[in-house]
Amino acid sequence: EAGVTQFPSHSVIEKGQTVTLRCDPISGHDNLYWYRRVMGKEIKFLLHFVKESKQDESGMPNNRFLAERTGGTYSTLKVQPAELEDSGVYFCASSYGQGRDGYTFGSGTRLTVV
Amino acid sequence: QKEVEQNSGPLSVPEGAIASLNCTYSDRGSQSFFWYRQYSGKSPELIMFIYSNGDKEDGRFTAQLNKASQYVSLLIRDSQPSDSATYLCAVNIYNFNKFYFGSGTKLNVKP
Numbered sequence: 001e002a003g004v005t006q007f008p009s010h011s012v013i014e015k016g017q018t019v020t021l022r023c024d025p026i027s028g029h030d031n032l033y034w035y036r037r038v039m040g041k042e043i044k045f046l047l048h049f050v051k052e053s054k055q056d057e058s059g060m061p062n063n064r065f066l067a068e069r070t071g072g073t074y075s076t077l078k079v080q081p082a083e084l085e086d087s088g089v090y091f092c093a094s095s096y097g098q099g100r101d102g103y104t105f106g107s108g109t110r111l112t113v114v
Numbered sequence: 115q116k117e118v119e120q121n122s123g124p125l126s127v128p129e130g131a132i133a134s135l136n137c138t139y140s141d142r143g144s145q146s147f148f149w150y151r152q153y154s155g156k157s158p159e160l161i162m163f164i165y166s167n168g169d170k171e172d173g174r175f176t177a178q179l180n181k182a183s184q185y186v187s188l189l190i191r192d193s194q195p196s197d198s199a200t201y202l203c204a205v206n207i208y209n210f211n212k213f214y215f216g217s218g219t220k221l222n223v224k225p
Contacts, residue, residue, distance in 0.1 A: 102150075
């Protein structure tokens with residue numbers, strides 16, 4: 001089965017611009033998660049979808065971040081406008097049921113804001 | 115205080131030795147504990163998870179959980195150079211859909 005796929009793998013944008021990250025979960029996985037790792041820090045939770053519904057967005061840093069999962073398939077994470085501190089690696093993960101047995105991560109999108 | 119603490123390393127062991135990776139957590143509500151391996155530039159890959167006190171073995175890997183002392187460890191027997199990676203400890207606290215990660219321990223296995 002195909003894994004979790006993220007696009008793009010790298011993105012370099014200027015401060016103030018908009019960037020949209022995409023995640024395609026494993027087919028049939030209702031649960032989709034976004035995490036990020038900023039430089040020198042641990043990986044941190046951003047939010048969790050069940051199908052198209054946001055179950056928990058407690059980790060979203062501010063209203064410059066908008067996540068969507070239309071139709072309950074792929075998800076996008078938009079940052080608008082991007083700030084320097086948004087630089088880091090954004091990971092997407094998915095699971096069939098709850099994350100009790102862990103989940104499968106994508107390889108991440110490395111975002112650099114200059 | 116961070117929810118999950120790990121020594122960043124690097125931890126260097128010779129090939130064939132046992133590598134011992136440790137992790138402590140702060141919240142006694144933590145319910146499940148995970149070890150992920152991450153090669154540079156790659157996705158975190160689940161190695162093992164453990165829920166109950168004691169040991170859980172899977173091939174060369176053994177996870178150990180001590181809830182009273184709030185630590186979880188990962189032992190890698192017969193370490194191979196291919197085991198060289200960053201090992202991430204993660205816990206769920208009350209919510210199976212939200213992980214708290216440690217910053218990872220870098221392991222170097224020298225041939």
